[in-house]
Amino acid sequence: MDEHPSLAVSTVIFALRDSELWTPLVRRIRQPYQDRWALPGGWVAPQEGLETTAARKLLETTQLDPTYLEQLYCFGDIGRSPSGRVVSVVYWALVRPDQAERSSDDDNVRWFRADALPGLAFDHNRIVEYALWRLRNKMAHSSIAHGFLGETFTLAELRGVHEAVRGATLDPANFRRQVLAGGSIVPTGEHVVGASHRPPALYRYTDATLVDQGPLLASALTDRED
Amino acid sequence: MDEHPSLAVSTVIFALRDSELWTPLVRRIRQPYQDRWALPGGWVAPQEGLETTAARKLLETTQLDPTYLEQLYCFGDIGRSPSGRVVSVVYWALVRPDQAERSSDDDNVRWFRADALPGLAFDHNRIVEYALWRLRNKMAHSSIAHGFLGETFTLAELRGVHEAVRGATLDPANFRRQVLAGGSIVPTGEHVVGASHRPPALYRYTDATLVDQGPLLASALTDRED
Missing domain, CATH: 1.10.10.10 (Winged helix-like DNA-binding domain superfamily/Winged helix DNA-binding domain)
Known part of the structure; x- marks a missing residue:
């Protein structure tokens, strides 16, 4: 009972394609939610800053390397992962079309229209919705x-x-x-x-x-x- | 090396007194930074939402019970605690003078002018500065x-x-x-x-x-x- 929650980072990336907002997702290769699409991310490394871990995981999975990530929100609902308490610090960034081209679709990475996502792993649909809300507000x-x-x-x-x-x-x-x-x-x-x-x-x-x-x-x- | 960082919550409270911004701080009763003033907070409880833990810790230490806490930022620099990696999700709230009166100074709680704080534990001076910046921007x-x-x-x-x-x-x-x-x-x-x-x-x-x-x-x- 006195264990600390697990701490993860994830990143929402938006890019413009054909006048629509798109976001890259990564296929989960293990349980929970195996084979579902999810935000790029992973566990916080012990000797690495949060944003640094977010950027590294993003580069490893999608080849994307935004020059700046902004912290979006820290999601910590108790029921958000079926495998135990996970708190996720979520970052977001925008990338230009020429940057987005570095990340092409393959078996484990796919770009989706941000307003037409499938059912994602965990609470990631809600996270993308919040990122979209924040983006619209900031505009x-x-x-x-x-x-x-x-x-x-x-x-x-x-x-x-x-x-x-x-x-x-x-x-x-x-x-x-x-x-x-x-x-x-x-x-x-x-x-x-x-x-x-x-x-x-x-x-x-x-x-x-x-x-x-x-x-x-x-x-x-x-x-x-x- | 593959241990998860420890996860804490802290809260910055602002109240108006005599036309100035004040914030309540709590004296640390153990190491690190024993006897230094710090933001009210504590470890994230395994079966409790982040905001709920923040509110409970705040009530326990200062008797303050704001009707709403907003998440400010998640601070995760690797060097911010001398006793190991600690990631802190920080909340903030404003309280009216009548609410602030519930929390009076004693040996372990004291209100300070927000722009004239002593040297606080951890990176808490920086956190209060950021909360002030956010408050001014929002105004x-x-x-x-x-x-x-x-x-x-x-x-x-x-x-x-x-x-x-x-x-x-x-x-x-x-x-x-x-x-x-x-x-x-x-x-x-x-x-x-x-x-x-x-x-x-x-x-x-x-x-x-x-x-x-x-x-x-x-x-x-x-x-x-x-």
Whole structure:
């Protein structure tokens, strides 16, 4: 009765594909929930920081290596694992399409649409739902959309991120007006290079936005020990 | 090497006293850090949810019983305890003055000004600093100030909360204009009962504000198992 609970870490990764949010899952190769899909993760290593363990497990299982993981929540319900008390510290990150390409589907890793998941192991459906809720909340008042984009982007690309996360179609003219009025992005003066007759303008987030907000930027709270 | 880290919970409590933020600390009665002040907390019980353990430990040590605890962060640096790897899930809550009165100073419990703490055990100074940072951030865009106030309050009382948290004096007329324009509070039609010639008006937060935001309200994420 006085044993400590087991401590695990897991990570929710979101990426944008074809204007929809996708997340990679890993097939469980042992009980409990053998063969079910689950979030990438594993046990906390004794001599490793939580975030470091999360990043290592993520890289080992999915080949994904996000530059920043943000802690999402610590899940500790007593009934969440049938094999004993397990407390899971969950991290999350966004990856750009070029980063996501490092992780392709195979027998044990598969990308799913974040809003159309199968029944996952443990309480992982609930965890992904919470991560989606947090993502949508953050979109409203931070530069988090940047995590899906490169350094520069078109207004159509930025609108695509908002449409994918919010699950809604946005009017291009209204979106343009609102986002430019917000002052968080500025034109770079460059345009998309290509064959188009009228190449779209490229924008970037202002430095102030990047410093203040967004889960992809290190805060005073990251616990990287490596 | 394959042992699990020990898992603890701790709680940061903030209350307003004389227009300043105060927090209760508990004297450690054993090593490590014997006799140092520390956040109220203890080991996670095997058959108890994290938040339930946090609330129980808080009640046992300080007699405080906040109606809602919000998870702040999970701290897991490898070097944070000299006696082995300890991962701490930290909760926080605000309590009103009448609730805070249940916890009076004695040999083993003492209230400190949150911005003038002594050197605490473990990384608890850093944890309180982070809780303060989170509180200040939340004040800017939620009804969190409500946690320090009763159901109804005067504009002067609300301004006092903002001044205490932000550590700044605010112009009464500007504050009044801004907070009323924000639409999150409305007059109740009542006034403070007393001997004053012109008793100040009472306000309350709108229902929409309470439903949407603030750490004192249960979200889908609370892990109460009791």
